[in-house]
Amino acid sequence: MSKGNDTKEHNSDNTEHSESNIRPSIAIRMIRHAESKNNEVYRKARQIFKGGTPDFDVDGWNEYVDKHRSADPGISSTGVKQAEMLREYLVPHLDNQSSHPVRIITSPMRRTMETILPTLQNLKGDAQIIVNGLYFESEGCHIKDQPLPGMNQYEIREFLSSATASQPPSFVGFDEDPTMGWYSYGTGPETRSQSENRAAAFYTWLCDYLDLQLESHDVDEDLFDAGVTLDDEQHEHDGDKLSPKMRRRRTAVLVGHGDFMSLVLKRIVTGFGHSVENDGVPHRSAFVHFNTGITELEYFGKGRFLLMQSNSVPHLKNDLSLMTGGSLKDGWAYLIPSDRNVLYTEVTSTFADEHEKHVLEQVNALKNLYLDNGKRGSFLQRRGSSMSEMIEDRKENDASIMADVDAGAEMIFVVKRGLQVAGSGSFYEDKRVM
Numbered sequence: 001m002s003k004g005n006d007t008k009e010h011n012s013d014n015t016e017h018s019e020s021n022i023r024p025s026i027a028i029r030m031i032r033h034a035e036s037k038n039n040e041v042y043r044k045a046r047q048i049f050k051g052g053t054p055d056f057d058v059d060g061w062n063e064y065v066d067k068h069r070s071a072d073p074g075i076s077s078t079g080v081k082q083a084e085m086l087r088e089y090l091v092p093h094l095d096n097q098s099s100h101p102v103r104i105i106t107s108p109m110r111r112t113m114e115t116i117l118p119t120l121q122n123l124k125g126d127a128q129i130i131v132n133g134l135y136f137e138s139e140g141c142h143i144k145d146q147p148l149p150g151m152n153q154y155e156i157r158e159f160l161s162s163a164t165a166s167q168p169p170s171f172v173g174f175d176e177d178p179t180m181g182w183y184s185y186g187t188g189p190e191t192r193s194q195s196e197n198r199a200a201a202f203y204t205w206l207c208d209y210l211d212l213q214l215e216s217h218d219v220d221e222d223l224f225d226a227g228v229t230l231d232d233e234q235h236e237h238d239g240d241k242l243s244p245k246m247r248r249r250r251t252a253v254l255v256g257h258g259d260f261m262s263l264v265l266k267r268i269v270t271g272f273g274h275s276v277e278n279d280g281v282p283h284r285s286a287f288v289h290f291n292t293g294i295t296e297l298e299y300f301g302k303g304r305f306l307l308m309q310s311n312s313v314p315h316l317k318n319d320l321s322l323m324t325g326g327s328l329k330d331g332w333a334y335l336i337p338s339d340r341n342v343l344y345t346e347v348t349s350t351f352a353d354e355h356e357k358h359v360l361e362q363v364n365a366l367k368n369l370y371l372d373n374g375k376r377g378s379f380l381q382r383r384g385s386s387m388s389e390m391i392e393d394r395k396e397n398d399a400s401i402m403a404d405v406d407a408g409a410e411m412i413f414v415v416k417r418g419l420q421v422a423g424s425g426s427f428y429e430d431k432r433v434m
Contacts (some may be wrong), residue, residue: 024217027251028297032289034079036111070187073141087118089315096244098251099222100125108137108182120163133173134202137257139196141183149181199263222250262287277418288328362421
């Protein structure tokens with residue numbers, strides 16, 4: 001059996017890191033759709049009308065986009081090539097390394113289904129297809145601000161009828177009436193707040209869906225601790241994504257959209273701690289994906305994920321003409337909130353034990369970074385000391401603010417920009433010092 005990484009040596013007080021504990025997980029593959037015809041429209045519009053430059057022709061841009069944009073487009077000619085190259089990679093990967101049926105969770109939008117269909121048509125093993133009505137792209141299905149219903153269950157079943165699957169697709173988040181499209185209740189373009197709320201709902205559904213599968217890990221052979229190497233697996237390499245593996249793993253493939261995948265990934269990375277800073281305004285960070293970019297994760301249950309790899313495109317084989325949709329020129333910078341939202345400043349003052357934990361963490365970080373503690377300086381200006389002294393110093397600093405909290409003696413004034421703490425000051429009432 002192979003030895004785990006050295007991080008457990010630094011967590012000897014945590015029994016959960018014991019080598020004897022079994023940690024079964026499910027392999028997750030989140031994939032953005034191939035280039036859509038709308039992606040192509042916007043890419044051409046930026047070139048023709050000089051988007052983002054002082055010479056930007058906004059009227060020409062709007063007229064061109066209104067004329068060529070679709071509510072639910074298919075993939076472009078470039079997207080067809082990307083989907084085929086994705087098939088060449090995913091089919092051996094899933095047939096050789098995943099158990100069957102492979103779980104395929106797809107958006108109900110046409111471009112995602114067109115992206116994964118070549119793979120589904122060529123799998124040797126079985127697939128279980130779930131079309132999730134919560135997993136569509138931000139803003140929904142609309143044309144010139146008018147909502148369109150999108151495909152209904154009958155139309156989607158027909159569209160996916162050529163897939164290698166023993167059963168027809170199942171549907172989540174659709175109307176009970178199968179003739180109703182997935183966006184039948186839309187009133188126009190979805191707002192940012194609505195997208196964020198839907199991302200939170202989808203994240204919750206995904207955790208529940210995966211948790212139900214992990215409950216049977218003690219009886220299902222495809223749910224095991226992939227961090228353990230058996231004797232017969234010594235020749236296998238984790239970096240080899242295509243060759244047959246002795247043990248095939250439970251795998252879920254999610255086929256979705258650039259912006260909405262980012263909203264979901266932010267919740268995955270922060271666990272259940274993600275929070276929107278300003279209602280209706282994008283969060284200050286985002287994940288970017290090329291068209292058909294793959295993000296690999298491991299799911300251990302109860303909302304616990306490992307992000308193993310983000311936005312990889314091994315199947316595109318460094319063909320720059322096919323690496324579309326993942327650069328600043330593709331408009332990703334527009335997801336970053338403007339300065340007027342991020343730089344809005346407010347000052348609050350409460351006792352230390354009344355602040356939220358993320359505020360206390362940032363206050364403590366500012367103290368460690370800039371304040372001279374009188375012994376070994378600050379993190380930025382260390383005085384000569386051994387490594388053991390520096391480690392001990394850090395432990396003392398980490399404990400200092402909690403001692404203040406326990407004493408209930410510290411009033412903290414916090415300068416905040418959204419959820420960011422930009423500055424702080426502490427007033428000790430018993431000592432009458434600031």
